[in-house]
Amino acid sequence: MKAIVNARLVLHDHVLVGSILMADGVIRQVGDFEPPPGAEVYDAGRRYVAPGLIDIHVHGGGGHSLMTDDPEEIRAFARWAVRHGVTSFLVSTAAPDHDRLRRRLEACAPAIGPAHGGAEALGFHLEGPFINPERRGAFDASWLRPPDAVAYRELAAAAAGHVRLVTLAPELPGAEELIASVLESGAVPAMGHTDADDETARRAVRCGVRHVTHTFNAMRPFAHRDPGCLGVIFTEPGLTAELIGDGAHVHPVAGLTLVRTKGVDGVVLVTDGIPLAGVEAGETTWAGMRVRVEGGKAVRSDGVIVGGVTTLERMVANAVAWFGVTLPEAVRMASLNPAMAIGVDDHKGSLAAGKDADLVVLDDGLRVLETYVRGEHVYTTQALQRAHV
DSSP: OEEEEOOOOOEEESSSEEEEEEEETEEEEEEEEOTTOEEEEEOOTTOOEEEEEEEEEEEEEEEEESHHHHHOHHHHHHHHHHTEEEEEEEEEESSSSSSHHHHHHHHHHHGGOTTTOOEEEEEEEESSSOGGGGOOOOOGGGOOOOOHHHHHHHHHHHTOOEEEEEEEOTTSHHHHHHHHHHHHOOOOEESSSSSOOOHHHHHHHTTOOOESTTTTTTTOBBBTTTOOOHHHHHHHHHHEEEETTTSSSSHHHHHHHHHHHHHHGGEEEEOOEEETOOOOOOEETTTEEEEEEEEEEEEESSSSSEEESSSSHHHHHHHHHOOOOOOOHHHHHHHHHHHHHTOOOOTTTSSTTTSSSOEEEEEETOOOEEEEEETTEEEEEEHHOOOOO
């Protein structure tokens, strides 16, 4: 049994100075109380203690790729991610063709679940292949396929039931059948890489689309006579909308517009991270492309954005600075909101009794000092290690 005391607890809607008690990987008590006799006690020194962050759209970071056939590569990413306060994530992946994607999911399914010393992989996010070639972003057109419910069921079976999120373009033929199959499998259908108009996007929501992949990016832009899918995203309360909060993928004013129209509870911060995430500068070959870090984003040689390099705890800080939200609201966009979006909020996403003891300790600059996953102390920053010597 462990207790963290003298902490500024970042709760759902306010910050409370108090304590948190953990046992058997679960939060037992949160609030103003004295730890029971025999508990291992850690004084947080009035630092922030927030729920662990959840990244539901990430392809890699710290030199590790999630576009892999190797489960050990996923576990290595998981050990890196906790350095940035991420305690759980979805493995966002794709492959050049159906058979290779099926084999990839089959090979990596054993990596889904807790990883000793790292963040927990909650399942897979299939970003395609059922997306619009006209809005493919950095995807090679040869990787894409029309929506196919039968093919999806094969992928879901290969993933051993671990597919949690599927990005698709609802305007493509076969999309409605695919949405039904995704729902039947227990996963969440998401609208993304799409050129859908207003009518098509609204019909997709009626069919069961509940989430939006990296809002603004790789989708039809908003216009006053052609609001497109963005008009639906802004106005449909049942849709949660991802936002890459790095200031490079989406201008801060556009991000503010999304937060104001959707409300804090409707926005999910994601990194769309690639293996170069977490570095100031660098260059690598990834998914068959030569990629470099430039202006806070990863780009190909032709300037097309490939993915993100800003880590999730920095996006929480950006949200506070740019969107006029409180710290609990910014944290919620990176913890409880993603947990709710993929249906794991019964045990993830907030500091509450009965939930998994996934915690992150932050300083006043919202830098990660320590991370706990299911009560296991998995990371301490070197600066804090030296302070304890």
